[in-house]
Amino acid sequence: MLFQLRLLAYRLIKPFMWPVSRVVAIPRPTLFVGPGSAQRLCVSIGQFGFRRVMIVTDAVLVKLGLVEPLRIALQAEGIDVAIHDGITPDPTYPVLQAGYEAVKAHRSDAILAVGGGSAIDAAKVIGAMAVTGKSPAKLVGMLKVSKPMLPLFAIPTTAGTGSEVTVAAVVTDPVQHSKSAVIDPKLVPLAAALDAQLMRGMPKPITAATGMDALTHAVEAYLNRWPHAETAQHCTAAVRMIFGNLQRAYDDGSDLAAREAMALASFYAGLAFTKAYVGYVHAFSHKIGGMYGVPHGLANAITLPYVLDFLKDAPLARQRLAELALVIGAGTEGEPEAVLAQRFVERVRELNRGVGIPEKIAALKSGDIQEVARAAMVEAARDYPVPKSMTLEQSQALLQRLQA
Numbered sequence: 001m002l003f004q005l006r007l008l009a010y011r012l013i014k015p016f017m018w019p020v021s022r023v024v025a026i027p028r029p030t031l032f033v034g035p036g037s038a039q040r041l042c043v044s045i046g047q048f049g050f051r052r053v054m055i056v057t058d059a060v061l062v063k064l065g066l067v068e069p070l071r072i073a074l075q076a077e078g079i080d081v082a083i084h085d086g087i088t089p090d091p092t093y094p095v096l097q098a099g100y101e102a103v104k105a106h107r108s109d110a111i112l113a114v115g116g117g118s119a120i121d122a123a124k125v126i127g128a129m130a131v132t133g134k135s136p137a138k139l140v141g142m143l144k145v146s147k148p149m150l151p152l153f154a155i156p157t158t159a160g161t162g163s164e165v166t167v168a169a170v171v172t173d174p175v176q177h178s179k180s181a182v183i184d185p186k187l188v189p190l191a192a193a194l195d196a197q198l199m200r201g202m203p204k205p206i207t208a209a210t211g212m213d214a215l216t217h218a219v220e221a222y223l224n225r226w227p228h229a230e231t232a233q234h235c236t237a238a239v240r241m242i243f244g245n246l247q248r249a250y251d252d253g254s255d256l257a258a259r260e261a262m263a264l265a266s267f268y269a270g271l272a273f274t275k276a277y278v279g280y281v282h283a284f285s286h287k288i289g290g291m292y293g294v295p296h297g298l299a300n301a302i303t304l305p306y307v308l309d310f311l312k313d314a315p316l317a318r319q320r321l322a323e324l325a326l327v328i329g330a331g332t333e334g335e336p337e338a339v340l341a342q343r344f345v346e347r348v349r350e351l352n353r354g355v356g357i358p359e360k361i362a363a364l365k366s367g368d369i370q371e372v373a374r375a376a377m378v379e380a381a382r383d384y385p386v387p388k389s390m391t392l393e394q395s396q397a398l399l400q401r402l403q404a
């Protein structure tokens, strides 16, 4: 009963968030795109006048040799460079604390994040910790970064999260097994480079999962309730580009045109959801990721068609799913909306199959379904303007279908 009242309160308050999210200005990073753009970004960091730069990254990328050319490019600008390669997937509070201490010891005046969403998110939070002195737990929530950020630059090496353009950073509490977001426009990097050459060696499972994360951002933002004229273009561009390029990038990782299209699609989807939010897919996958360590993109990819099956009966969602079917050429104008909407969901399933995504979440245990359902219900009711609300029973039934 109390739980139901809590959900109701969130749902009643949410419409008042819309004007707030219209008023808060969201900056956009200057964007460098194309082969060599990562090097050009390094030159630009020197032109900004920064003299002590910390590269925040992970050990895998250092080992792959992706970081050394960037260190050399920064040094060529006369910058004192240090590398902190201690970021691990889904960065936890201790991982962030270690990064913060490295930045403090180096007395960095700017941060360059090199990596996937985990490295970029970690760099955002480390930068916020450096200026506010707050712990990651104290930064979780909306608008908690009380001072201008340590200047941040980003070079994504996956094409999925769009973190290089978003107001969000996702952090993991290793004790509670939960993921939460730090959300603040100050987290948006000053500039970013989309350089497909750095994505060439991305393994197939990571290419698939991160690409489907980008698709989930675009689709969830497109279906959401609040008016979204300015984001709709970014959503449809991202959906079109992902359906046109993810399979290609997966089949041939060295296809740089497909890699670059995926990087741009991920950026557009990030631009869209940073204004229009995500939905139930993310609400489920944050809890599933926190509990079992299932990679974020993989959890989203598996969950997306199940949530779309649930949403497609709501008039607004059905109409928008039908529009997306037309965007990817899965039908013709004049066909019934319900048919088009169903076809779009089928195309999502086909794309998942094509890039080796399983249909079920193997880690999900029956005994945990109640907890996952409740956490997802709270997150969605509190944070996302979803086009149709789920009951707790519907949410549990969906999770049962997701089980292997």
Ligand SMILES: NC(=O)c1ccc[n+]([C@@H]2O[C@H](COP(=O)([O-])OP(=O)(O)OC[C@H]3O[C@@H](n4cnc5c(N)ncnc54)[C@H](O)[C@@H]3O)[C@@H](O)[C@H]2O)c1
Pocket (backbone or CB within 6 Å): 058, 060, 061, 064, 088, 089, 090, 091, 115, 116, 117, 118, 119, 121, 157, 158, 160, 161, 162, 163, 166, 167, 168, 169, 170, 179, 198, 199, 200, 201, 202, 203, 206, 210, 213, 296, 297
């Ligand atoms: N800030 C946001 O707006 C936002 C949005 C969505 C997701 N996220 C968060 O981002 C994190 C996931 O990020 P991700 O999906 O990009 O994965 P990731 O950053 O966790 O990286 C996954 C693995 O891929 C490896 N990798 C990355 N690039 C590679 C490359 N080019 N070649 C070879 N290996 C490479 C990494 O070393 C790592 O082992 C999650 O914590 C998720 O919750 C944040």
Ligand SMILES: [Fe+2]
Pocket (backbone or CB within 6 Å): 161, 213, 216, 217, 282, 296, 300
């Ligand atoms: Fe995501």
